Amino acid sequence: MMVELEGVGNAESANRPTLAPTLASACDAGIESRDFDFHESSQFVEYLNSLGPLSKSKTLLRWILLLSVGALTGCVGLCIDVMVDNFFWLRCVLTDSMVELNIFVQYLVYVGVCMALAAVAGFLVCFVEPLAAGSGIPEIKCYLNGVDLKNVCRLRTLIAKAVGVMFSVSAGLPCGKEGPMIHSGAVVGSTVATCANLSLLRSYRIELEVRDFVTSGAAAGVAAAFGAPVGGVLFAMEEGSSFWNPKIMLRTFVCASCAAFTISFLMAGLKDVHAWGLMGAHFSFGHFGFNTWRLWELPIFMLMGAMGGLGGAAFNASNTVLTRWRMRRIGSRGKRFAEVLLVTGVIASVNFAFPVLMDGCVPFADLSDEAKLFRQPGTQVINILFHEGEMREFYLFIFGSVYYVLACWTYGLRVPSGLFVPSLLVGASFGRIVGQWMHSSPLPPSSPGIYSLIGACACLSGMARITISLAVILIEATGDTAWSLPIIATVLTAKVVGDVFNYGLYDIHIHLKRIPLLDESAEPAFMHHTARDVMTREVTTLEPTMRVGTLLRHLGNNNHHAFPVLRSGKYVGTLKRSTVHQVLVSGREYGIFQPAVCRGAAVPFIEILRQYPSFPSFREVQEHLCDVHDHYVDLGPYINHGGYTVPDDAALVRVYMLFRGMGLRHLPVVSHEGQVSGMITRKDLILIEDAPDARCEQSAHDGAEGARWRGVAQSWPPLLAQSDDQVSHIA
C-alpha cells in the first residue's frame, strides 16, 4: 500500500488517512510491553558520560521522594479510613432515626443510602476510569512484570480508585480497601517519580526508576492498609515485582515504613487528642494478649488451612465462571453501572434483613453482637471476631456463608473492591466457630480468637494463594510473633490444597483478561522448543544510513516497535520506533537530513526524551518530512548495538529467562552467520488457553512446519505437579 510513497514527494499525503488509523488502532487495542533494558546507542552512552555520577544532593532527593511517596500513601489510606468511618456513622444515624417509623421506610432508607454510595463508586469506575475496578493488584502485578497497561498508573486512576473505594466500602459491599490501597500507593509512586524525573532528577533510566517507585508505592499501600511495613515489602516481592535486588528492597522498605509511620501517627492523634505522638499502640486487627499454643493444635490449624484451600478453590472457580459471564454479557457502561446498583441493592437488603430477623427492628446500638456483624465495616468485624466474647455459632455460620456468596458475587463488579477483608471475614467467622467448639471442649482452654485468626489466614491464602507476605501481614496487624508458626503452617496448607484445583484469584483475573504476564518460570514445554518455533518471521529491517523516503515506507508498512539494523546483510543492532520517530521529527533543526550520505550530525539524546513516555505519531513524522524524501539520514548514533540476541536454535527456556530476567520487549533472533531470522516479543512466549481454533487456523496459514507457537493449547487449570516440574528447575 505504501510502496508508491518512495520518491513521490508530497503526493503520499493521500494515503495518510488510511494508514495512520490502522497503525494507531493496532497500538491502542493491543496490550504492549514495557522495555526495562537499556539501549546502548553511542549517543546514549555519550549522554551518560556527560551527566557524570548522580550527585549527593540528587541521591538525597531520591530518598526524600521515596519518603514522600510513603507519606502521601499513608495520607490516602487515612482519608479512606476516616471517610469510611464517617459514612458508616451517617448511615447508622439515618437508619436509626427511622426506627420509630415503619420498617419498610427504614429498609428503603438503608438500601437507598447504600445504593447512593455504591452509585458514586460505580460511576467513577464505569464512566470515569474503568481501570479503577477491582482490587488493582492484578494490574500492578502486570505493570511490574513489564506489561504496558495504559493508564494504570495515572492520576485519574488514583482519584477514581481512592474516592471510589471510600464509597464502595461505605456502601456495605463485601469488599475491602486493601487492594485499592496497594494500587493507590503504586500510582502515587509512579506520579511522584514521573514528575520528579523529568524536572528535578536528571534521570538515566526513566522507565526503570518509575518501576522501582511503583514497587515502593505498592509496598507503602500494604503498609498503610495494615500497618505492616515488612509485610508490604514482602507482598511487593511475592505478588508484585518481577525484578528484585537488595537495593530495591531497601528503597521499598524505607517507603513502606514511612507510610506505616504516617498512618500510625495521624490515626493515634485523630482518635484521641491526648494521644498525639503516642506510637505503637495501634494494631489493625487488635492485639492478642497471650502467646502460647499447644502442639496438638497444629493438625487442627492445618486442617483448617486445608478447608480454607478448598473453600478458596471453590470461590475462585465460581468467580471465574461469573467473570466469564460478565465479560460476555455485561459489556456496555450502562449495563455495568446497572449491575453495580442491582448487586448493591440485593446486598444491602440482605444486610438489612438478617439483623431484623435476628433481633427485630431496633437501633444499631441495641443489636446483638452477631447481628452487628452484618452492618459494620469489615475491619471492625474482623476485630470483633478476633477479640470479642462468645457468639452464637449458628448465626456465625449464617454470616460466614452469606458473606462468602456475596463476596464472590462482588469481586469483579465494576467498583473498586479489595479481596482481603471479605476473605479474612469469611475465614474468621468459620474459624471462630471451630474455636468456640474447642473452647467448650474438655481440652485445655484456648482462645476462640486465635482460631478465628487461623481461619482468616486459611481463607485468604486459599483464595489469593499468597503465603509468606500474608503471614507477615497478619503477624504485624495483630502485633505478636508468637503465632507465626501456626499462621505459616495454615497458609502453606491452604496454598498447597488450593493449588491442586486452580490458580489464585489474581492470576485467574490476569489470565481472563488475556494479559501476557511472564510467570517466574517458563512452561515445561519451553524446553523442547527453540527460538525458531515462536519467532515472528516478518521482520522489517533498516540500514544504518537510509534515504528518508525508504525509511518512511518501512515505518509505515507495519506497526513494529523495534527494527533490527543490518549493515551489508549482517545484524549490527536495533532501533526503536519511538527513537526513530522522534529523531525524524526533531531532525531538521540539527541538520541530519542531507542530500548525500553524510555522518556527524545527530539529534541529542535529551531531545529524544522530550515527549517521554509518548512519542510523535507516524502521521506527525510524515508531515515533518514532506520535502526531504530524497535526502539521506544517518541512524548510526541511535542504534542499540549491544542488545541481547539469541541464535535460531536457542532453547525457548533461555529466551524466556532473558525476557523475564532482563525485562526485554524485543529480542532479535540472529543466526550464527549474522543474519536476522526473526524477532520475538512477549506475546510469543504466552501459551494461549483453550485455543484449538487458533491453532488450526495458524497451522493452515503457516503450514505444518511453521505452526505458530501461540496455537499450542495449554491445559487449564494445571495440576500442581505440572507447575513444579522440570522447567522450573531450569528457569
Place this chain on the structure above:
Amino acid sequence: MMVELEGVGNAESANRPTLAPTLASACDAGIESRDFDFHESSQFVEYLNSLGPLSKSKTLLRWILLLSVGALTGCVGLCIDVMVDNFFWLRCVLTDSMVELNIFVQYLVYVGVCMALAAVAGFLVCFVEPLAAGSGIPEIKCYLNGVDLKNVCRLRTLIAKAVGVMFSVSAGLPCGKEGPMIHSGAVVGSTVATCANLSLLRSYRIELEVRDFVTSGAAAGVAAAFGAPVGGVLFAMEEGSSFWNPKIMLRTFVCASCAAFTISFLMAGLKDVHAWGLMGAHFSFGHFGFNTWRLWELPIFMLMGAMGGLGGAAFNASNTVLTRWRMRRIGSRGKRFAEVLLVTGVIASVNFAFPVLMDGCVPFADLSDEAKLFRQPGTQVINILFHEGEMREFYLFIFGSVYYVLACWTYGLRVPSGLFVPSLLVGASFGRIVGQWMHSSPLPPSSPGIYSLIGACACLSGMARITISLAVILIEATGDTAWSLPIIATVLTAKVVGDVFNYGLYDIHIHLKRIPLLDESAEPAFMHHTARDVMTREVTTLEPTMRVGTLLRHLGNNNHHAFPVLRSGKYVGTLKRSTVHQVLVSGREYGIFQPAVCRGAAVPFIEILRQYPSFPSFREVQEHLCDVHDHYVDLGPYINHGGYTVPDDAALVRVYMLFRGMGLRHLPVVSHEGQVSGMITRKDLILIEDAPDARCEQSAHDGAEGARWRGVAQSWPPLLAQSDDQVSHIA
C-alpha cells in the same frame, strides 16, 4: 611445549608430568566460578525429554527433603545451645569450687578451662578445616553468588564449624553462634541436596537445585539461631542470595519455619518437662510486655543509630587493619593456633579480672548483675540488658567498651565466631546507659530495655550494614511488632552513616580475601567500557569434529574451562572442559572414536554426570586415549549451541547484568560477523583495589590500547554517592 604432541602417538607421555601439575595447580590455587546456566546441547535436551516432567512423588520428596533440612538445622542449633549451656555450667562449678582457695589458683582454673575449650575450637579450624573459621556468612554469600569456594559446603566443614562454635562460645570469647549456624544450615542443605539428587531425585539441574537448598539451609540457620523464620528468609535474600524468585522464597520459607518449629518445640520440652508441646512462649531475646513509645523519642533513636553507624565503621576499619596484619604475619597453622590460645588467655583474664575488681572473689551466684555480664554467655547477657532492672552506668560503660575492643580483636581469629551476639551486646550496653538516663530524666518514663534494644540494632547494623532482615530478626526475637518503626529508623540511620566511611564487615572480609563477588549492581565505570576492554583474547577454540590428537593438544595447552566451537570459522556454541574430559574417558565403550569423520555415536548425558561434581583430570584423559590419537571424535552432541554471547562493543554493564542475572561462568564475545574475539569470565568483571603495580605491568604487557581491565584502580572505601550513582539505575 605441546606442539609436538600432534601425530606422535604414545610418545607424548613424556610430557605429561610437566603438564598435568601445571593444570592441576592452576585449578586448585585459583578460585573458580560456578555455572548456574544450563548447557543446551542436543544431547542434554534429549535427556530432558526422556525424563519427562517431575512426578508428583518426586515433588513431594523435594518438600520432605526441605523439611528435613529445616529439622536437621534446628537440631544442630539445639545441640549448640545445650552444649554451650552445659559448658558454662561446668566452668561455673569448677571456678566456684576454687573460691575458697587462693585467687591465683581460681584465676588459673578459669583461664585454663577457657583456653582448653578454645584450643578445641582452634584445633578444628587450624588443623581440620580452615574454612570453619569466622562467621561463615561471607563464604555462603560467595557460594550463592556463584563463586566456587572449594569445601565450603562439605560435611567436614559442618562438623568443624558446629563443634567448633560450641567450644569457642563456651570459652567465653566474644563471639556468637549465629553466623556459624547460618553456615551450618547451608552445609546441611547442600549435603541433603547432593545426596538426594544423585540417588532419589532424578535431577535436571543439579547445580541449581543444590544452590536453592543452600539458600534454604542458610535461612533455616537464622531461623534456628534466633527463632526467626521470616527474618531467616529475609536474611537469605538480603545478604545471601544473588538469585531469587517467589518459588525459591516459598521453599526457603518452608525450610526456615521447620527449623524454627523444631528448635522451639525441643527447647520448650528440654527446659521444662511439663512444657512438652507448649509452643510460642519462647523468645530468644525475651518479650517486652508493653508496646508504646512517643514521637519525640524517634530523633533519639535515630541519633543512637548514627552513633552505631560511627562505632560500626570504626570497628570495621580497625578490624580491616588487624585482618591485613594477620594475613601478612600469621600464616602458618601453628602460629594461628598459638594466636587463638593467646587471645583466649587475654580475654579470659579480662573476664576474670573485672568481676573480681568489682565485687571481690566470690562465687558466681553472688556476683552483682554488672559483674555477671563478663562471665555469662552472650545471649543471656542480651536478655539481662534488655529486661533486668537498673544497673550502674559506669560499669555498663566499661563492659561495653571492653567488649567492643575484644570483639574487634576476636573477629578474624581462627575459631568459628559470629559477629551478631558481640555486636548486639556492645550496642545493648551503651543503649542501656542512654535508656537509664532517659528513665531518670523528668520526661515521661520509658523502659531502659527498649533503649538497649535500639542500641543493639544500631551497633549491629553499623557493623554488618544489614537492614530489613536485622529489623525483622529482632522483632521476631523479642516477639512484638510494636517496636518495628523505631528499629527500622535506627538500622537505616546506622547503615547510612556507616556507609559514608566503609563497607559492611562481611563485604570487607570478602574483599580482603580477593574473592570475585559480583555485587548487585555494576561499578559506575562499567558503563563507559565495552566487552572488548575486558575480554581475554587468548581463546582456544575447538571444532565440532576433531582429530583426537589435536583435541588433546588444545586441551593440554591451557587450563580454560570452556571452549568456543567454530565451524568454518564461525561461532556455533561452547563446550565445557568437564564434558569433554568425561566424554573422552567414557567414549571408547560407546564407539565414538572412529578412524574417519563419522556422526551418530555419542556418550549419553547420564554418563557425563557420573563423577559430578568432579570430572576426570587431563592426565586420566591422556591415559585413556593413548592409542586413538589418529582417530576422529564428533563433539557435536555436546555443544551448547544456545548459550549467551555478546558482541565486542556491548557495554560492560550489560555483560555484568548477564553474568549476575543468569549465573554465568563463561561468556564468549562474538563479533556481528560470527568470529570469536574473546572470552569473559567472572574475574574479568572485578575491579582490583590498590593495584597500580598490576596496572602498569599489564599496560606494559598488553600495550596501551589493550590495557587489561583488572588494572583499573578503584577508590576504596567509596563514598555513598558513588555507590548509588548512574549505573545503579541501569543494573
